[in-house]
Amino acid sequence: MRTQYVAAVDLDRDRLAEDLARAEEFHYSEAYSNYLIGGPWKSAMLWATGGDSGTGLLTTYAYDRAADFTEYGRRLPYLRELVTNTVDVSRLQFVRLAVFSDSVIVPHRDFLELTDLPEDARSAHRVHIPLITHEECFFSEDNTVYRMRAGEIWYFDAARIHAVASLVAAPRIHLIFDFTDRPGDRPLIVPDREPVGDRIPDRSAVRRPALPDSRRDELRRLADLLTMDTFREVFSIVIKTHFRWDGGEDFAWDTMFALARACPDQDVLPHTRELFQYYTLDRTGSKE
Missing domain, CATH: 1.10.1720 (Proline Oxidase; Chain: A,  Domain 2)
Incomplete structure (x- = not known):
């Protein structure tokens, strides 16, 4: 699935703030921080194959066990509702609460380390929902730079070369969902939130001047x-x-x-x- 804006959800700011305050007590993994210059990139696993919070490294989880909310996910009632009401959990493998700031992420592809897994087990699709972000936070794919804004749902083509930047010290916090490529009874995102309009809307695209x-x-x-x-x-x-x-x-x-x-x-x-x-x-x- 190519990177594209899907829709937006109305975030309950008060309930979100309560969950994020609880999440400050979690032990965040710094796995994948070697992709950053600045950093670190921190994540807490809210849903995982096997239901364990684990190390944060996707290669270390039990892919032969059913996925479920982790201990961290069960402690965040609002985000738990957001997950179950937004996506098809029958194909959901991982949900991470990801935090980073004042850093750039090296242009890279994801999922490369999962090629040894059976095709129906490995992560193949990714969705982002920004919870807290800023105008100085950017994504790029190919030569397109764009912003994801809080409450927006995006399909994210992690298999293409992409880069990320947070050019402010304030934290940027996203939910990141990974799914298998198994057939499902419904779309990955609930039916009334399928992609609409432009793949990357004009309001999201960043118009940069040509490099002199x-x-x-x-x-x-x-x-x-x-x-x-x-x-x-x-x-x-x-x-x-x-x-x-x-x-x-x-x-x-x-x-x-x-x-x-x-x-x-x-x-x-x-x-x-x-x-x-x-x-x-x-x-x-x-x-x-």
Whole structure:
């Protein structure tokens, strides 16, 4: 399912605030924080195969056991209602309460580490519902940058290369749902919330100015500073530039490869190739 806006739910702000206050007591996993520059990316599992909160790493759960609310999910009555009233739980595998701020997420694909699982067991579809977000929080897919706003329901094509940015210190909190590809008696999202209108509405799309040559020249000069020690800082600058300026398709990775080829540190280019493989092509056998 391609990334697309589906509909919006009216969030009960008071009940949501009560649940989020309870959730502050949870032990949040920092699994997948290696995808961030800034970070961390924290999550609490509310629904999972086997019904256990677990480690947060999707590869560590009991895929042969029925899915159910975890201990954390059972302690959040409002979010529990939101889950059961919004999606087809017969195909639901995971629901995470995910929090991050003041960070960028490296352009990557998800689900790559699940390819060893049987097709009818592995996660194949993802849905986002933002609970708290800000105008300085962005997603991108291909060369499209957009915002998901609080209460909106989005199908999210996690198998395509995508990046995320939160450019404010205040937390961004989403519910993230993962589903199997098994047939169901009803759509993943309840029937009256099927996709309508544009895939990414105009109100959600972020219109970025074209990246000027002067800014490209500034980025090229980062090659002089790029080393294994500064790699993450330089990559963060490149990713943030992608969210502010339209540099064209595959801008972030193409820019990093160009800088890696030009920089004096000979270890940087093979490192860039290794990261590109891991984040976008193959994570079979990896723990994260």
